[in-house]
Amino acid sequence: MGKTVAKATGIKKSYRMSKRNVVHALQGVDIEVKEGDFSAIVGPSGCGKSTLMHILGLLDRPDEGHLEIGGVDMSRLKEKKAYRMRAKKIGFIFQGFNLIPTLTAYENVLLAGKYGGQTISERKVRAKELLELLGLKDRMHHKPNELSGGQQQRVAIARALMNDPALILADEPTGELDSKTSLEIMDILKKLNREQNKTFLIVTHNMDVANACKKIIRLKDGKNAK
Amino acid sequence: MWRRKFRTFLTIFGIVIGIFAFTVMGSMALKLNRMIDGGKQYITGQISVSPKGSSYESVGGTLPVNTLNEISQVEGVKAVGATVSLTVEEQDLDNASFSMGPVPTIYGSDNQSEFKNRNWETMGMKEGKMLDKNSPDNEIAVGINIATDKKLGVGDTFNIRGRDFKVVGIVDKTMTGPDDYVFMNIAPAREMLIASNPFMKSLYDKGGLKLEDVNSMAGVSWKDGADSEVVSQKIKDQFGDQVSVMSPVKMGEMIDKASATMNSIILGSALLALIVGLFSIVNTMVMSISERTKEIGIKKALGASPRSIAWEYTLEAGVIGLLGGAIGLGLGVLAATILNNQMASKGGEIFLLEPNFLIGVVVFSFVIGIIAGVIPAIRASKLKVVDAIREL
DSSP states (O other): OOOEEEEEEEEEEEEESSSSOEEEEEEEEEEEEETTOEEEEEOSTTSSHHHHHHHHTTSSOOSEEEEEETTEEOTTOOHHHHHHHHHHHEEEEOTTOOOOTTSOHHHHHHHHHHHTTOOHHHHHHHHHHHHHHTTOGGGTTSOGGGSOHHHHHHHHHHHHHTTOOSEEEEESTTTTSOHHHHHHHHHHHHHHHHHHOOOEEEEOSOHHHHHTSSEEEEEETTEEOO | OHHHHHHHHHHHHHHHHHHHHHHHHHHHHHHHHHHHHHHHHHHTTSEEEEETTOOTTSOSOOOOHHHHHHHTTSTTEEEEEEEEEEESSOOOGGGOOOOSSOOOEEEEEOTTSOOOOSSOSSOOEEEEOOOOTTOOTTEEEEOHHHHHHHTOOTTOEEEETTEEEEEEEEEOOOSSGGGGEEEEEHHHHHHHHHHHOHHHHHHHHTTSSOGGGOOSEEEEEEOTTOOHHHHHHHHHHHHTTTEEEEOHHHHHHHHHHHHHHHHHHHHHHHHHHHHHHHHHHHHHHHHHHHHTHHHHHHHHHTTOOHHHHHHHHHHHHHHHHHHHHHHHHHHHHHHHHHHHHHHHTTTOOOOOOOHHHHHHHHHHHHHHHHHHHHHHHHHHHTOOHHHHHHOO
8 A cells, every 4th residue: 555645534624604503514534545546535415525625625624633645734734835735735626627717728737837836848848748648639729618528627637637746636527527428537537546646536426436436435424434 | 708808898998088087187287387387487587567457468558668767777676678468360359269278479579678587588599590689670580389380481471460570580499488479579569569459549649658658568687686576575665556566486486376276176187087997997806806706716726826816816907907098098199199289270289298297107007907906806815715616
């Protein structure tokens, strides 16, 4: 087994929706992600999957518990510093692709490199390589609305890979795709895991997607389910 | 997307109007200031004496030559120079037309006198020469606006009120009063003034008015070492019942006060237009940022620093300001130039387009954009990523 990429223990998080309505999204979740993992987090909607992903992705702070990424304690990390870790250590793939509509595929990928601190020439080379790797060589200079859903998601994957992150978090990566395209995307992710030893953590409620993963982590009511 | 473009267009348009107003009114203020400065320089270079009851340079009476001779005897007075001024065109109140800017004026001065304005001893000449002691009565020198407007050159003949004059000189551009003057000897000016006024004419025809008594104003210069204010006061003490005396210092203060008021009115109204433009940028940026919450969320998720987000959106507002400013400036300059060209034929330019002012306007419009953008941009940089991504 590889070394630990992310380790969370006893993570608790609640949201106060109104005075009397406090949602306990996570009530003590433990999770460990090792290098080369290809795991799915599954569970019914409202079980805290997305919240856990946001916390692992440093987009949100846990109320309680301990979080380590790449061996560094992140539990008390302030937002002012979180962005740097996010840029370098974490890649995101979202359900809705979340590409910036005014930029071309190429520019969307370049942007991630910029935030990751790459030089302009580094960025250009790497963005081209990644887009070629993902079969988007001739669609590079198109804007998102000129691309199919599958192509958009491949751009998002290229963007997530741009800074060679330790952990790639995918939130329902096939949620908006038809089953054939979903399979294609899953194949790409699996291939990246197999050939480049990329570490993936995929949040899904689609059991086909989960079954394609090496490991399944189940959540229920904000806790690890047996 | 379309909505955003349209709104950005409207905002830029708002800035365009603001900067347009600012450019046009600013240029007008600059021109007026230049004219006032010229007038101030002139008026503070001499003690001006006018007939009691008349206002500056208008014909309300005359200064008898005896009075002027007596004034020249007052202690501290160096010389007195009488002048007669009247409009080049005969005034026709039945067909009165309103014109902005200076009116072409005949300026007849007593070239035999030793009087010289302390601040305008000589006039720079573009062509030919200025009138002097030996100039005959049919010679004139003209200001640059008159020369341009009537297409006059040295040696040409210019008919004024039925009399032919020979142009012997064209005065350099002064950006102020003299640009619209026709300089001539005082005698023909006196005759034309009498001819224009039926009352004076009948008095003159009956022998009740001597030609040399027809003086609409006089400049008084003081001896070196004498205090202009003291001299003014002495003239006032002795002749206060016959003439109005305007001392250099007092007139200077009066002019400063008047021009300060005028400047604040002109610039105030232009600033008002700009403030409206400023709020319209603020509004656009707030809307644009709330519309792009998700985009900002994505950028932050990708690891954009709060500072780079704030900078990006501030700069965007700056560019909107700059774009609107540049277009507004262009239109303003265009409008001022067209109006200047039209006005030149009716009595002179009313806008002064100064490069420094124009550059300042462009920089200013950029700064306005930055100021308007900075608060919405900082708000954008503080957005919580999770909330931002969830939206939509």
